[in-house]
Amino acid sequence: MNKLMRHTEVVDAIPAGSTIAIGGSSLSRKPMSLVRALAARGAGDFRLIVDVGGPEVDLLLGTHKVSRVVYAFVGFEIMGLAPNFRRAREQQTAEFEEWTEFTVMAGLDATVKSVPFLPTHAGLGTDVLTVNPSFRLFEDPIGGETLVAVPALKPDFALVHVNLADPFGNGVILGDGHVDVLCAKAARHTILSAERIVSPEELQRYGRDVQIHRIHVDGVVEAAWGAHFTGCAPYYRADLAHVQEYLAAARTPATWEAYCSRYVTDVPADYILAVGGPEELVGKLEV
Amino acid sequence: MDYSVDELMITAMARELAGEVMVSSVTSLGALSAYLAKRTHAPELAVLSTPESGMEVTPMPTLTLGQFMTDAQQGIPLTMEDIFDAIFLDRFRIWINPAQIDRFGNVNITAIGPWASPRVAMVGSRGIPEDTSHLSAILYYVTNHSPRTVVERVDFRSGAGYGSERDRLLGQRGAPTRLVTNLGVFDFRGPDHSLSVVSLHPGVSREQVQEATAFPLSFAAEVYETPVPSESDLAIIRASDPLEVRKLEFLGGREAAERLVQIYERERQAMRAALWQNRGRFR
Numbered sequence: 001m002n003k004l005m006r007h008t009e010v011v012d013a014i015p016a017g018s019t020i021a022i023g024g025s026s027l028s029r030k031p032m033s034l035v036r037a038l039a040a041r042g043a044g045d046f047r048l049i050v051d052v053g054g055p056e057v058d059l060l061l062g063t064h065k066v067s068r069v070v071y072a073f074v075g076f077e078i079m080g081l082a083p084n085f086r087r088a089r090e091q092q093t094a095e096f097e098e099w100t101e102f103t104v105m106a107g108l109d110a111t112v113k114s115v116p117f118l119p120t121h122a123g124l125g126t127d128v129l130t131v132n133p134s135f136r137l138f139e140d141p142i143g144g145e146t147l148v149a150v151p152a153l154k155p156d157f158a159l160v161h162v163n164l165a166d167p168f169g170n171g172v173i174l175g176d177g178h179v180d181v182l183c184a185k186a187a188r189h190t191i192l193s194a195e196r197i198v199s200p201e202e203l204q205r206y207g208r209d210v211q212i213h214r215i216h217v218d219g220v221v222e223a224a225w226g227a228h229f230t231g232c233a234p235y236y237r238a239d240l241a242h243v244q245e246y247l248a249a250a251r252t253p254a255t256w257e258a259y260c261s262r263y264v265t266d267v268p269a270d271y272i273l274a275v276g277g278p279e280e281l282v283g284k285l286e287v
Numbered sequence: 288m289d290y291s292v293d294e295l296m297i298t299a300m301a302r303e304l305a306g307e308v309m310v311s312s313v314t315s316l317g318a319l320s321a322y323l324a325k326r327t328h329a330p331e332l333a334v335l336s337t338p339e340s341g342m343e344v345t346p347m348p349t350l351t352l353g354q355f356m357t358d359a360q361q362g363i364p365l366t367m368e369d370i371f372d373a374i375f376l377d378r379f380r381i382w383i384n385p386a387q388i389d390r391f392g393n394v395n396i397t398a399i400g401p402w403a404s405p406r407v408a409m410v411g412s413r414g415i416p417e418d419t420s421h422l423s424a425i426l427y428y429v430t431n432h433s434p435r436t437v438v439e440r441v442d443f444r445s446g447a448g449y450g451s452e453r454d455r456l457l458g459q460r461g462a463p464t465r466l467v468t469n470l471g472v473f474d475f476r477g478p479d480h481s482l483s484v485v486s487l488h489p490g491v492s493r494e495q496v497q498e499a500t501a502f503p504l505s506f507a508a509e510v511y512e513t514p515v516p517s518e519s520d521l522a523i524i525r526a527s528d529p530l531e532v533r534k535l536e537f538l539g540g541r542e543a544a545e546r547l548v549q550i551y552e553r554e555r556q557a558m559r560a561a562l563w564q565n566r567g568r569f570r
Contacts, residue, residue: 052413075410078535079544082410089398089408098397101414102371121420124456125447128412131402146456177366237555240548247544287558 002167005219007037010191013219014157016043017067021108021155021187023180024230026054026077027238029173031161031193033226033271039063040265049155050074051104051179055230055246058082061094062250063260068095070153072104079243083250097132105179107153108186117149124148158187161227162212163235165194166203169217170210175233177211184216193223195235225272225281236285242275290516292469293533294524295488296428297323298516299467300382303426305329308378309370312336315532316428317382322527323520335370336362374417381418382426384536387441390481390502392448392463394419394427395441402443412445419446419461430536432468434501437482449480469537470496472513477505486513530554 005013014020024030035056038044044065050057053074060066062084074085088094099107106118119140123129129137129148136149160180162171171192173180184190192212197220203210229246231238249259263274272278293316300320304310305328312318312335321334373379385394386409394415400406419425425446429436447453448463466473466482470491477483483505487496489512497504516524524533530550535543 071411073411073413078547080540081408086408090405092404098402098411100412100416101367102374102417105367105371121457121460122417124416124420125444125450125452125461126412126416126419127397127402127444128416131443179367237551240551244544244548287555287562 001214003169003214003218003220004167004197005191005221007033007221007223010034010219010221011037011041013189013191014038017045017047018156019047019049019154021049021153021158021183022053022056023158023160023178023183024054024056024227025052025176025178026073026075027079027230027243028176029161029178029180029227029232030054030056030230031159031223031226032056032059032228032230033223034159034161034191034193034221035059036264036271039065039260041065049104049108049153049183051101053085054082055243058084058250059264061085061088062256063264066094068097070097070099070104070107072099072101076243076247079240080247083247097134098128099132099134100128103135103148103150104153105182106150108155108179108182110150110152111154111186112182115152117151119147120150121147153186155183155187156189158183158190159193160184160190160212161193161195161223161232163195163232164198164203164206165192165212165220166198166200166214167220168200169212169214169220170200170203171212171217171220172203172206172209173211174206174209174235181211184212187216189218190216191219191221192217193221193226195224195226195232197222225278228272228275228281228285231285234287236281237287239275239281239285241284288518288521290521292488293430293537294516294521295513296430296467296469297524297533298520299472299486299513300426300428301327301520303424303465303467304332304380307331307333308380309333309335309373311379311381314382314384314536315528316384316430316536319524319528319533320382323523326523327520335365371414371417374414375421377421377423379418379422380424380426382428383415383418383446384428384430385415385441385446387436387438388427388429388466388482389438389441389448391450392425392427392466392475392480392482393441393444393450394446394448394463395443397443397445399442415446419448419463420457421461423460424465425461425463427463427466429466429468432470432496432499434499437468437500439502449475470499474507476507481505483507484510486511488513489515530557 047068049070164172229239229242249255301323304324310321325332387395398405471487472485
């Protein structure tokens with residue numbers, strides 16, 4: 001029942017070509033330490049599923065680990081567009097499928113509920129239906145109106161970052177849960193990274209905040225600052241100074257190369273030191 | 288009292304909000320219009336604290352990137368399911384700022400150029416398709432009204448305006464109702480539900496707004512002047528946004544990002560100070 005793993009073991013457990021759902025939302029609680037570990041390895045060819053994506057999609061695209069992305073949104077909010085996502089879309093170096101926020105949830109939920117699709121009106125009258133052949137229109141057999149069939153999304157893996165987890169895979173999320181519970185339930189294998197591993201007794205004190213249940217979880221990795229440079233409420237905020245550094249680096253191949261070797265490929269174990277060390281991060285990001 | 292265009296727009300946007308509905312605060316102009324409406328004519332509004340995570344937070348939440356509540360604040364936590372249920376039940380309002388809006392109220396935040404080989408790939412439709420298929424009020428704003436933003440036809444329909452598909456599949460549900468720009472206030476009561484001028488901001492002429500629009504505009508029978516913010520409106524807006532996050536929506540991308548980083552740090556210090564002042568209060 002003990003599911004504690006190390007980052008390297010997670011990387012070894014995820015085969016090239018896997019479909020991976022990633023939790024969090026734009027600059028909030030992305031499982032960045034796991035994502036960096038995947039970005040640092042050799043083979044990728046991953047098929048990503050994100051609802052509101054940001055740096056995780058961008059970093060994996062920028063390190064050529066992605067063949068396909070299902071997304072409702074990929075961006076850095078007011079900080080700017082996602083540079084590697086933008087490049088890959090414009091130069092068509094990967095495949096993309098545009099969904100919407102609720103339909104990604106519905107697609108995951110269809111898998112959870114073991115049905116081939118879930119119905120919705122969302123998307124009618126938009127070009128999402130024009131460019132995304134996964135959606136089908138059908139006639140409601142009861143009332144006769146036209147609805148969208150949202151096909152089941154079936155991730156092989158889900159990566160989710162939580163505030164606290166016990167070694168058995170129960171996870172506490174203290175801020176916004178985003179779509180993380182759906183990702184964890186829908187994936188065949190779910191890996192949590194957690195700011196801190198605590199005992200099951202301590203975890204139970206969090207009551208309803210224990211949003212992720214161990215029956216859906218296969219591995220747990222301890223990762224302090226594991227969401228950096230996205231935020232992990234209420235522990236720390238997104239590191240916007242680092243976001244700026246990232247966006248500036250992504251402007252040219254040479255600076256991007258340097259960014260990746262400094263923060264991703266060469267020193268993944270020392271990442272926290274590379275971004276300033278825990279004391280500096282506390283001073284800068286804790287509220 | 289002197290006001291600026293952001294404050295005029297916020298005041299015009301606030302007038303469109305009423306009823307016991309959730310109101311998104313995902314952008315600063317949207318958030319401030321909700322705060323203003325709640326503090327004036329619509330106390331019943333349930334204002335979301337941040338993009339998604341809670342409502343009715345006191346004291347007033349911060350404006351940059353949201354998602355952060357300190358121990359000095361309390362509110363009602365929400366899930367994504369709560370948000371989308373409110374959308375599907377038409378108990379939700381959001382001011383959306385698209386990159387392009389067209390004559391019939393289609394909007395685009397996805398791509399400039401063809402979707403499969405875009406000239407500029409933007410962000411993706413996010414939750415706009417959900418809004419434009421369910422809500423009885425669809426509210427848009429544009430801070431830089433020009434022929435590049437108010438266009439004849441959007442390059443990609445992230446949100447459904449009027450047209451034959453709407454007629455066939457959706458009817459009035461989720462149809463665009465309002466556009467507020469830096470030049471005026473508009474509805475979709477022109478011929479075939481096309482964009483039509485309701486009011487022009489003080490000092491803006493018909494010629495000027497027509498020149499800034501990529502297609503021939505229609506004008507309501509009586510076009511009036513947009514009412515300016517009162518002194519108390521201005522006081523509420525400025526107290527709610529003392530670090531002036533609202534001004535960033537009028538700047539270019541990189542400059543806005545740089546200013547935001549500075550404001551973000553000042554905001555953190557302000558939150559720490561509030562925490563210190565409120566220590567013990569909610570324990």
